[in-house]
Amino acid sequence: MLRTPSGGAPDGTAATAGGLMSIGTVLNVLRDEFPEVTISKIRFLESEGLVEPQRTPSGYRKFGPDDVERLAQVLRMQRDHYLPLRVIREHLEAVERGEDVRLPSVGQHDEEDPAGPTVARIGRDELLAAAGIDERELAEWESYGLLTPLPEGLYDAEAVTVAGLVLELGRFGIEPRHLRVMKAAADREAGLVDQVVAPLRRHRNPQTRAHAEERSKELAGLVVRLHAALVQSALGVRLP
Structure with missing residues (x-):
C-alpha cells in the first residue's frame, strides 16, 4: 500500500482536508516506487480511462487515495507484466465487478x-x-x-x-x-x-x-x- 500525505495544505501542493491530492502530490507519492513516472504519464493514464480524478470548479484534478492506489496498480502491471493498457483496464474492471480473474500474461x-x-x-x-x-x-x-x-x-x-x-x-x-x-x-x-x-x-x-x-x-x-x-x-x- 502506498503512503499518501494527509492534512489541509493549500490547493496544488498537498492533500486537502478531504484527503484529496493535487496531481503534483500524486507524482511525489508514486515516485517512491516509480521514479520514472511523470505528470504527462498520469494525464495519459487518465485519458485512457484508467483513473477518473475529481475536478474542482476551476478544473484542477483532485485524486483520492483509491485513485493513487489504482495508478500504482496500473504502473505495476506495466512494469512487472508488460501488459497493454487495454488489457490492464479490462482486468481492473473485471476485478471491480467482483469477478474471480487471473492476471493475464503477455510475452x-x-x-x-x-x-x-x-x-x-x-x-x-x-x-x-x-x-x-x-x-x-x-x-x-x-x-x-x-x-x-x-x-x-x-x-x-x-x-x-x-x-x-x-x-x-x-x-x-x-x-x-x-x-x-x-x-x-x-x-x-x-x-x-x-x-x-x-x-x-x-x-x-x-x-x-x-x-x-x-x-x-x-x-x-x-x-x-x-x-x-x-x-x-x-x-x-x-x-x-
Whole structure:
C-alpha cells in the first residue's frame, strides 16, 4: 500500500482536508516506487480511462487515495507484466465487478540460466500494443537504434519503457532522431558496466556467475544516478 500525505495544505501542493491530492502530490507519492513516472504519464493514464480524478470548479484534478492506489496498480502491471493498457483496464474492471480473474500474461520468458534470473521477452505485436504505436513509428525508432529486436525477433521487456519515454519526450517536440546521442551515451555506459562484470560472468564458479547479475544491477543503478545528477547539474535544475 502506498503512503499518501494527509492534512489541509493549500490547493496544488498537498492533500486537502478531504484527503484529496493535487496531481503534483500524486507524482511525489508514486515516485517512491516509480521514479520514472511523470505528470504527462498520469494525464495519459487518465485519458485512457484508467483513473477518473475529481475536478474542482476551476478544473484542477483532485485524486483520492483509491485513485493513487489504482495508478500504482496500473504502473505495476506495466512494469512487472508488460501488459497493454487495454488489457490492464479490462482486468481492473473485471476485478471491480467482483469477478474471480487471473492476471493475464503477455510475452515470453527465456529458460532460467544458472548464471542469472529469467529474462522477459515481448513480441513485436505485443510491443506495438503496449506502447500504442504503429509499425511506421517502430521502424523509425529502430533505424535510430532506440529499439533493437533480438535475433529471434523478440524484444527485451525494457523496450516498453523505452517506447513510453520516447513518446513522452515527443510531446515536448524532441524527435526520435534527437535521441541518438542519448542511445550512444547509454551504450558507452553499458559497455563500462559490462567491462567490470565480464570476469565474473566467465568465472567457473556458478555462484560467482550468479553474483554478476546483482553486480550489474548495482553498477547500473549508480551509473543512472550519476547520469541524472550530471544532466541536472548541467541544466541548473533539480528534479522533484
